[in-house]
Amino acid sequence: MTEQDLAATSADAFAHLAIELHDAPGVEETIDAVVQFALQALSCTYAGVALYARGSQPEVAAVTDPVVADVYTLQINNQNGPLVTALRDRTPILIRDTLTDDRWPEWAEKVAGLGVRSVLDVPLATGNETRATVGVLGLYSDRPDAFSQDDEAIAHILARHASVAVASARHEETMAQAVDARKLVGQAMGILMERFDVDGDRAFAILKRYSQDTNTKLRDVAQQLIDTRKLPH
Structure with a gap:
């Protein structure tokens, strides 16, 4: 498949996703659509979303496998890890191999024990100047160095779609x-x-x-x- 064909396929897939997110009746359904799309479009074994409410801890909103809930809970309880950092600094975090990454050694050791080797956490943020953080899209693979530059680019596009969709769904629910x-x-x-x-x-x-x-x-x-x-x- 040529780069043009790949771009056309990705654009078509995101167009369908945008319609699906628009038609989702609530936040829960919106997030479920996002994680299922991540499994199809990216080189990940598992996917999940943690949503952040201002003034409270992030909460696990959707996971494709219980292992993701374990990965999130370890960080939320200890307030330490790539998820917490991505939320706080509003910056994506890539861990190529949990067995060699030394930024969060205790967490990485436990996560590697769960079979997760690669991690890509992308913040969900809306707005330009204020950039309110909505949550984090987490992508996980059982292979080391699983995420390519194309995967990272697609993950960022997916995060932008998800950010707008979640903010809109929350507003409608409110x-x-x-x-x-x-x-x-x-x-x-x-x-x-x-x-x-x-x-x-x-x-x-x-x-x-x-x-x-x-x-x-x-x-x-x-x-x-x-x-x-x-x-x-």
Whole structure:
């Protein structure tokens, strides 16, 4: 296959991936599509994605094999390893052989024991100036020096697609939750207005006061009122 044929095939594959990511109904489905594509398009034995929520530790979002969850968990628990570094520095990390790489010796020894020899961690980041880090795409092979320059280039393109898709899916989920919360609050206000013969402003003030006094989200106060027909104590 010529370089032109390879480029055309890659472009076509990414076009199909873009459509699949766009049609994915949520974050979980989006990430699953990314790791499955990685297995098909790259020289990796396993793939996974760890997603990062600001103010909390990264979480394992999708893996193609339980061994990837073990690789991630070792790093998340100890806050040490290529995943943590890729997240913190927003830079890709390539480990050609876990038996000879000396940057994270304790982690590398354990990972080599799991049968992983090559690692490529690529950060998922959105934006230009702020470059908010979304997570990391992790690619793993049971062979040393498994990732070529072409693999690295494709991994970076895949990471960019994944970054945008995850950010978009999260935004849509947040918007859906906001709409759901407004509906719940509206229903709860209706219950209070009917029961206590108050107007909308007063009903909302009651919900807000209970939310503040009980340190409970307004949405949860509304849900409890709808479910039990009682305000929280």
